[in-house]
Amino acid sequence: MSRAVxxxxxxxxxxxxxxxxxxxxxxxxxxxxFKGSWMCQILLRAGAEVTGxxxxxxxxxxxxxxxxxxxxxxxxxxxIRDYEKLKTSVVESKSEVVIHMAAxxxxxxxxxxxxxxxxxxxxxxxxxxxxxxxxxxxxxxVNVTTDKVYLNREWIWGYRENEELNGYDPYSxxxxxxxxxxxxxxxxxxxxxxxxxxxxxxxxxxxxGDFAKDRIIPDCVRAAGTGxxxxxxxxxAVRPYQHVLEPVTAYLMIAAGQYEEKCLEGAYNVGPNESxxxxxxxxxxxxxxxxxxLSGRYQAWSIQEDQGPHEANLLRLDCSKIRSVFGWKPVWNxxxxxxxxxxxxxxxxxxxxxxxxxxxxxxxxxxxxxKI
Numbered sequence: 001m002s003r004a005v006x007x008x009x010x011x012x013x014x015x016x017x018x019x020x021x022x023x024x025x026x027x028x029x030x031x032x033x034f035k036g037s038w039m040c041q042i043l044l045r046a047g048a049e050v051t052g053x054x055x056x057x058x059x060x061x062x063x064x065x066x067x068x069x070x071x072x073x074x075x076x077x078x079x080i081r082d083y084e085k086l087k088t089s090v091v092e093s094k095s096e097v098v099i100h101m102a103a104x105x106x107x108x109x110x111x112x113x114x115x116x117x118x119x120x121x122x123x124x125x126x127x128x129x130x131x132x133x134x135x136x137x138x139x140x141x142v143n144v145t146t147d148k149v150y151l152n153r154e155w156i157w158g159y160r161e162n163e164e165l166n167g168y169d170p171y172s173x174x175x176x177x178x179x180x181x182x183x184x185x186x187x188x189x190x191x192x193x194x195x196x197x198x199x200x201x202x203x204x205x206x207x208x209g210d211f212a213k214d215r216i217i218p219d220c221v222r223a224a225g226t227g228x229x230x231x232x233x234x235x236x237a238v239r240p241y242q243h244v245l246e247p248v249t250a251y252l253m254i255a256a257g258q259y260e261e262k263c264l265e266g267a268y269n270v271g272p273n274e275s276x277x278x279x280x281x282x283x284x285x286x287x288x289x290x291x292x293x294l295s296g297r298y299q300a301w302s303i304q305e306d307q308g309p310h311e312a313n314l315l316r317l318d319c320s321k322i323r324s325v326f327g328w329k330p331v332w333n334x335x336x337x338x339x340x341x342x343x344x345x346x347x348x349x350x351x352x353x354x355x356x357x358x359x360x361x362x363x364x365x366x367x368x369x370x371k372i
Contacts, residue, residue, distance in 0.1 A: 017249065018366070020256040022047035025137075027095035029080055029128060030054050030102030031073065034210040035144070037063040039099070039248045040073050041358060051093040053078050053086060054102055063209030066348070067355050080124035083131070090131040090138070097255050100128045101144045103175075108214045110171035111309045121174035122181065129185040132195070140196050140259040142251050143182045147203045147240060147271065147317050148172035158240075158274065158318035161201070161267040169309070179267070186265070196258035196265040202247035203240030203271035203317055206337065208344025208358065210244075216280055220287045220301075221345045230288070230301035235281030238314045240271040243337040245365045246330055253326055264325060271317035276334035286338040294346045331369045340364075 026043055030036045031052025043050050050073040057064045064070065074093070078085045080102045090098065103121050104110065110117040125143060132138045150159040151166035165180065167173040179199050186197040206217045213219075216232070223230040250270045258264040271277075278286075281301075288299040322328045332340065340361055347357050 017253045017256045018042075018046045020046075020259075021097075021252065023049070024097060025049045025051070025093060025095040027090055027093050027098045027138075028052045029086075029098075029100045029124075031069075031075065032057040032062065032064040033101065033105075034063055034207075034212065035205060035244055035248055036101050037067060037069055037209060038207065038244050038358075039101075039251070040064075040069050041067060042245075042248060042252065042362060044069075044072055045359070045362065050074065051089070051095060052076065053080070053089050055079060058212065061211060063211070066209060067358060080127055081119055083127040086127050087131040087134055090128075091135050094137045095135075096137055097140045097142075097259065098128070098132060098138050099142045099144065099251055099255060100125065102128075103144075104171065105146075106212065106214055107148070107169050107171045108309060110169055110174070114170040117170045118174045118177070121171070122177045125178040125181050129182065129189075133185075133189055139194060140255045141198070142255045143178060143197075143199045144247075144251060145175045145179055145199050145201050146172065147201050147269070147315060149176040149179050149201055152315060154314045156314065156316070158271070158316040159269070160318045161269055161321055183267075194262070196262040198254050198258055198265045199267045200247065200251050200254060201267065201269050201317070202250075203242055203277075203315075205244045205247055206241055206341050207244030208341055208348070208354075208361070216283055217287065217341055217345075220284060220291075223301075224287075224291050224295075224299050225349055227297075230284055230299070231304045232280050232284050232301050233304045235279060235284070235303055237280050238277055238316065239280065239283075240277045240315065240317050241283060241334060241337065242270075242272045242276070242330060243332050243340060243365075245362065246270065246272070246332070249365075249369070250322065250326075250328055253328060254322075257326060266321075268322045268325075269317040269319045270322060270328075271319050272330050272334065272337075274316065276330070276337075277316050278334055283338070286335065287342055290339055290342040291346070294342065329372060331365055331372060
């Protein structure tokens with residue numbers, strides 16, 4: 001591996017990974033979601049031919065619609081539980097790279113609909129892998145899971161990729177299962193093929209265009225937009241918050257790297273620097289401060305007395321592996337991350353042209369990445 005790693009580290013990752021995708025056919029599940037929409041936008045900038053497979057956009061408004069992505073990507077409306085339709089879509093796309101992001105992604109929702117969560121997150125992964133087995137074009141596959149796949153012992157240090165997988169709640173546990181399924185398929189079917197398989201475990205992601213319920217930034221924006229106090233469920237919970245462009249570019253980097261060097265496949269954590277792991281209360285403070293700078297209006301937050309079902313209080317990731325193998329590192333610290341995120345929503349609420357503004361944020365991120 002040392003030769004491959006040494007060669008990859010010589011390349012400034014943002015410039016190289018973007019150029020890799022020029023002319024490549026890429027298949028994305030969950031492309032209408034929050035992270036999927038940012039990924040589509042970057043890939044289109046890079047000159048990729050994108051096919052997406054997903055349900056209708058999960059929220060109204062949705063980033064997918066705000067950016068008008070339905071007019072620029074080949075968008076297939078489908079459920080990943082529908083194996084036959086998914087298999088046909090993957091095979092007909094003739095894609096070389098597949099990135100799997102379709103999921104039921106909300107912890108609290110998984111308590112309400114555990115069966116649906118497992119069907120989507122576990123059997124959905126099986127279906128994607130089976131579809132890939134029936135394609136003779138795919139050479140690189142990345143399954144996007146979560147930092148919550150680990151058996152969380154509430155340690156103060158970050159979890160490494162070789163730690164035990166056993167998520168507590170149905171969402172986290174279903175993603176642990178998805179990891180195990182992917183590993184089994186890699187060992188059982190793809191080991192001797194020209195097909196590299198990785199999983200990516202990202203921390204909590206924020207950024208413009210997330211409108212989901214029970215997520216801290218969308219909840220902050222909804223409250224601020226209506227002049228109400230922000231309600232925080234667990235202000236002392238520590239999370240590895242990062243801007244959406246951090247994991248999205250990491251996924252693309254992993255997919256491109258292992259496409260050329262199969263020995264780079266594996267499991268990778270993707271998270272911020274340890275100093276940028278903050279509590280939910282600190283996140284609310286940063287949002288309120290930036291919102292006040294933009295609007296001139298004071299914004300407050302309060303604690304929700306009924307915190308709901310169990311969620312972890314302390315969660316950190318050790319990202320030494322992806323740093324060592326790919327030379328990857330976070331670009332924006334937590335203050336810059338919250339600033340860019342808050343600015344995006346403020347511009348949206350003030351009627352600005354969001355496709356152009358989103359492209360501007362991508363450009364600023366890539367410019368900053370080249371310099372680090």
